[in-house]
Amino acid sequence: MPLTQDSQEKQLLDKLKPSRIVLPVLIGLSVVGFMFWRSYQPGDLAPLANAKLHWLLIMVAVLVARDWGYIYRIRHISEKVLSWRQSLDVIMIWEFASCVLPSAVGGTSVAPFLLNKEGISLGKSLAYVMVTALLDNVYYVVTVPLVVWLAGDALYPHEALQGGFVTTLQVAFVLSYLMVTLYSALMLYALFINPQSVKRLLVRLFSFKGMRRWRSKAYQHGNEMVWASAQLRGNAARYWVEASLSTAFVWTARYLVIGCIIAAFVDMSWGEFGLIFSRNLIYKVVLLVAITPGGAGIAEGAFPTFFGKFIGTPTMTNFVVLLYRIVTYYLYLVLGAIFLPRWIARVFGRNRVKEVMNS
Known part of the structure; x- marks a missing residue:
């Protein structure tokens, strides 16, 4: 029997209850420990005494700018139906969902529900989430050839992997890029040319x-497309330009964080900084196949392979891993646990908060 709307809401809220932060925190901290x-x-941790404060401040600025x-x-894509307060709540809970759900699922699975509860129709909610997913994929499709051209063979961590593992990583990276490209092309065709034919396909x-x-x-999925x-046709060119530029801005900021953290403790050239940025796109492929909530454990374990050579000692590398995960992962678990009850109280009423927290 199909689920009622109330049952669907209960299932989605169950996925987001704050108690779910325990497992990923235990996994991640256990791996780092x-x-x-x-x-x-x-x-090994001597470089901490000479930390460059300005790079740490830049890191904080990048994180704030990204958020x-x-x-x-999301406010622009929703055609400003969402207020700034609503947009903040949606993004914080969206990020929280990405942290407590497996990376392959991510926050996108609950985003239409969040938008719908903010008063946006289900059709438009699905459309707006699809726009964000499409633009995220297009950024990846456009950026990968640029970093491959700039970084060349140094894009892959030869220094940390044997030849066979590097080849496997290269194949996985190429295949993932081709799949993202194909899916992006399919979405573009479906959203703007002939959605019915894509549905039949x-x-x-x-x-x-x-x-x-x-x-x-x-x-x-075909019906959703x-x-x-139907919801997106007719939007002016300015709508797509602003949506594309904001997408490029947030993903560029996201990929700059690791470089800023490493630069705070290690002297590096701009070329090395650019290579760190480039390796983020390979690192992302590993996180996409992670089956743990938010890639917990896998993100920490894979980090030294991609970025260890820029940091120095394994101990210092582990410290950078911990700091990176604190500011990009554990922080959003905490923020989500704060924002979620307030959002539930605002959207469903205070009685529902107790129900979700105690379930």
Whole structure:
């Protein structure tokens, strides 16, 4: 039997209850703790005494700018139906959802629900979330060739992996890029040219033996594309320019954070800073296949492979991993646990807060 709206809301709120922060925190901190235990040597953390305060301030500014960019983008994409307060709540809970759900699922799965509860129709909510997903993918598709051209073979962590592992990573990176490119092209065609044909293609594709179990989801996704197309057609060029620029802004800021943290403790050239930025796109591929909430444990464990050579000792690298995850992951677990009850009280009423917290 299909779920009622109340049942769907209960399921989604259950996914977001603050108690879910316990597991990813335990996984992430356990991995970092093990890494410290395995590598610690007296004196390895000496660079902390010479930390460059201006780079730490730049890191904070980049984080604030990134969040402001997300808030601005969702308000713009929603055609300013959302107030600044509503936009802030949506982004904080969206980020929280990305932290407590597996990376492959992410906050996008609950975003239409958030927008719908802010008074936006379901059709438009799905359309706005699809726009953000499409623009995120297009940024990746455009940026990858640029970083490959600039970084060359140094894009891959040869210094940390043997030849066979590097080749596997290269193949995974290329395949992921091709899949994102293909999916982006399909979404562009569906949203702006012929959504019905894409819907039929998806249904036929998932009608083959071995893929039929996902046919209903493919049909649902096809319907969502049709609804989204109907909502988005007619938007002026300025709408898409601002949405694209804000997307480029937030993702560029997101990829700058690691470089800013490392620069606070290690002297580096601008070329190395650019290479760190470039390796973020490879690092992202690893996080996309993570099955743990928010990539907990996997993000920490993979970090030294991609960025360790720029930092120095394993112990110092582990400290940078911990700081990076604090400001980009654990912070949003805490903020989500603060914003979520207030949002539930505002949207559902205070009685629902107790129900969610105690479930």
